[in-house]
Amino acid sequence: MRAGVKKRLLLIAALLTLLLGIGVGSVYVPPADILAIIAERILGYPLPEHIPVSYSVMVLNMRLPRVLLAFLTGAALAVCGGVMQSLLQNPLASPFGLGVSSGAGLGAAFVIVLGVSSAELGTFLLPAVSLGFALVTMFLVLFVSAKLDRGMSNMTIILVGMVVSLFCNAVMTLLATASPSYAQRIQLWQLGSFSMREWSAVWTLLPVTVLACLYFWCYARELDVMTFGEEQALAMGVDLCRSKRRLMTAVAVLVGTAVAFVGIIGFVDLIVPHIARRLFGAAHRRMLPACALLGGTFLVLCDLAARTLASPREIPIGSITALLGAPFFLYLFFYGRRKG
Numbered sequence: 001m002r003a004g005v006k007k008r009l010l011l012i013a014a015l016l017t018l019l020l021g022i023g024v025g026s027v028y029v030p031p032a033d034i035l036a037i038i039a040e041r042i043l044g045y046p047l048p049e050h051i052p053v054s055y056s057v058m059v060l061n062m063r064l065p066r067v068l069l070a071f072l073t074g075a076a077l078a079v080c081g082g083v084m085q086s087l088l089q090n091p092l093a094s095p096f097g098l099g100v101s102s103g104a105g106l107g108a109a110f111v112i113v114l115g116v117s118s119a120e121l122g123t124f125l126l127p128a129v130s131l132g133f134a135l136v137t138m139f140l141v142l143f144v145s146a147k148l149d150r151g152m153s154n155m156t157i158i159l160v161g162m163v164v165s166l167f168c169n170a171v172m173t174l175l176a177t178a179s180p181s182y183a184q185r186i187q188l189w190q191l192g193s194f195s196m197r198e199w200s201a202v203w204t205l206l207p208v209t210v211l212a213c214l215y216f217w218c219y220a221r222e223l224d225v226m227t228f229g230e231e232q233a234l235a236m237g238v239d240l241c242r243s244k245r246r247l248m249t250a251v252a253v254l255v256g257t258a259v260a261f262v263g264i265i266g267f268v269d270l271i272v273p274h275i276a277r278r279l280f281g282a283a284h285r286r287m288l289p290a291c292a293l294l295g296g297t298f299l300v301l302c303d304l305a306a307r308t309l310a311s312p313r314e315i316p317i318g319s320i321t322a323l324l325g326a327p328f329f330l331y332l333f334f335y336g337r338r339k340g
Contacts, residue, residue, distance in 0.1 A: 003286065006279055010290065014071075014297045021067040021300045022059060024308060029055055029063075038064075065199045069261065070303040070317075071296035072205045073194075074268055076212070076258040078295025079288055080251045081269025082276065083216050086223045086284065087247055088154040089230075092329070094269040095255040098161030098248075101266070102168035103137025104130040104259040109172045109186050113179045127204070127260035134256025137164060138248055152241050154230065157248075191316030192263035194303050201261040212254040213292060219247060220284035227282060265299070265318050267325020272298055274328075 019031045029037075033048075037056045040047045047056060077095070084093045095101060107130040110116075117125065141161045142152070149156040172190065176183040216223075222243050225233045233240055259265070276290040299317075302324070306315040 003280060007290075010279075010293050010297075014293045017297045017300050018067055018071060021070070021304050022063045024304060025063065026311065027055070027058065029059060034059060065202050066194045066197055066303070067300055068202050069197050069205065070194050070300045072202065072209050073258045073262055073265065074272075074295035074297070074299025074302075075292035076205070076209045076254050076295075077265065077268040078272035078276070078291040078298070079213055079216060080255050081295075082273035082284075082288055082291045083223065083247055083251055084269070085273055086227050087244060088158060089227060090154060090158060091274065092270065093158060095251055096264075096266045096269055097165060098158070099137045099141060099165035099168055100134050100252050100255045101259050101264045102165045102172070104134040104256050105190055105264045106137075106168045106172055107131075107133025108189050108260070108263070109175045112185050112189070113175050113182050124200075124204075127201075127257070130260035131253070131256040134259065135249070135252050137168065138252035140164060142245055142248060146241075151230075152244055157244070188316065189263040191318035192265040192321075193314070193316055194262055195307075195314060197261065205257055205261060208254060208257045212250055213288065215250050216247070217285065217288055219243065220288065223247075223284045224282070263318070265321055267321045267328070268295055268299055271325055271328050 019034055022034050023029045023031060033051050033055060036045070036048055036051060037059045039045045040056070041060055047053075081094045084095055084098065085091055087093075108126055110133075111126045111129050116129075141157065141164050144164075145152050145157045145160045148160070172186060176186045222233075222238050225236050225238050226240075226243075230240060255269075272295040273287070273291055276287050276294050280286045280290045299321075302320045303317055306317045306320050309315060
């Protein structure tokens with residue numbers, strides 16, 4: 001199948017998934033009614049008489065921001081996963097495993113336990129602190145890696161990232177144990193959720209995701225070269241240390257922003273890039289946009305499963321992605337050993 005046909009099919013699947021995610025719930029809203037409600041809000045068309053006003057409020061204020069936030073989060077995590085796997089030449093590399101998500105979660109845990117508040121930031125305090133901790137975590141990984149190995153080899157970065165990630169998770173566990181009244185809230189944050197998210201989260205994550213994806217796309221050539229190995233990249237004039245610092249900082253900003261609003265969601269950054277490479281090849285100018293669409297589609301479907309499988313209760317989104325991601329992780333591990 002041609003790449004152009006695959007792209008069009010992927011785009012159609014993403015749009016249909018968005019409509020499915022908006023329409024399915026305690027009350028089913030048909031796709032035609034969803035489009036009519038959106039047209040009424042954006043273009044000013046009159047709302048058809050058969051559509052209750054309550055449907056319009058539900059779609060515009062509850063389901064649409066939730067679904068769009070899930071799509072943007074999935075796109076952000078998947079693109080960052082694709083960049084990290086190419087940057088570190090490791091099929092199991094991901095921002096989740098390098099401590100970025102754990103660092104953001106640790107920041108959120110401190111805000112929850114200490115009860116910090118700010119009149120200026122309001123509801124943005126917790127996301128702001130989480131993003132700050134994500135950046136500090138990534139800078140710590142880069143700093144320690146540079147001290148241990150001036151060339152900042154991929155294995156050094158991965159090992160340091162794993163140690164920092166384990167340390168952040170340990171501190172979060174200690175905070176939850178020392179503050180039982182906040183333990184459940186910290187646990188829910190570690191598993192992620194799109195419940196009760198508002199438009200402010202969407203408008204914050206949207207420009208960050210778009211700008212970061214464009215930034216990664218501009219580095220497509222360097223990422224293509226890096227997939228052939230560090231020696232090959234150096235021979236072709238790629239400044240590995242500078243590129244790693246810049247790209248990993250951008251990854252920390254994007255992942256930290258996404259995690260700051262919805263909590264820690266694992267395995268999306270591991271699963272989706274491999275599927276994108278299988279469908280569209282390893283060239284990053286094609287693979288990264290495919291990661292964005294596939295990641296968004298995947299996480300919208302996971303969120304749909306999370307809020308419908310045990311309705312009226314909601315399953316944490318991180319549990320759904322882990323159920324799918326753990327077997328995929330084992331497959332990659334054993335496939336890599338068998339191939340080696």
